[in-house]
Amino acid sequence: MTIIASDIDSPPFDKSDIRRAASIFKVLSHPSRLTIVCHLFRKQSATQKELIEELDWPQSTVARHLGQLRERGLVEATREGNEVRLELAGEVTQNLMAAMCEWVHPETGEMFTSSYRERTEGRLV
Numbered sequence: 651m652t653i654i655a656s657d658i659d660s661p662p663f664d665k666s667d668i669r670r671a672a673s674i675f676k677v678l679s680h681p682s683r684l685t686i687v688c689h690l691f692r693k694q695s696a697t698q699k700e701l702i703e704e705l706d707w708p709q710s711t712v713a714r715h716l717g718q719l720r721e722r723g724l725v726e727a728t729r730e731g732n733e734v735r736l737e738l739a740g741e742v743t744q745n746l747m748a749a750m751c752e753w754v755h756p757e758t759g760e761m762f763t764s765s766y767r768e769r770t771e772g773r774l775v
Contacts, residue, residue: 677722682707683715687724687738691747695737 678684685705690696696704702712716736719725726739738744 674722674724677718677724680715682711683719686712686715686719687743687747688751690725690736690738691744691751695735697733697735701736 678687686701689701689705698709698712698716701707701716702709705712716725720727723739724743725736727734727736729735738747
């Protein structure tokens with residue numbers, strides 16, 4: 651289903667909404683941060699240690715980029731015992747990543763979004 655802007659019955663965007671959206675896209679424009687977000691989208695969650703090992707990056711690099719993603723509200727952390735699990739923050743972030751994966755790489759993107767749709771019972775918001 652394609653939604654056209656004129657189909658949405660809502661007031662015009664506030665300038666602060668536009669600035670917030672721009673800051674989110676700016677933080678996602680860095681290849682390392684986009685890699686982390688894509689990785690979390692595929693795996694659903696990971697610890698910082700798992701990201702360091704799976705991406706083969708220095709701890710300081712992962713920590714710096716995670717800090718910026720968390721600051722913008724794209725990644726959230728949940729403590730489970732001694733571990734801190736990281737995951738995409740909210741359904742909107744997950745939907746954004748599903749759309750981005752599908753758009754950037756239709757073959758693998760569809761695989762990721764199909765998996766996401768199964769996890770969310772086909773509800774893309």
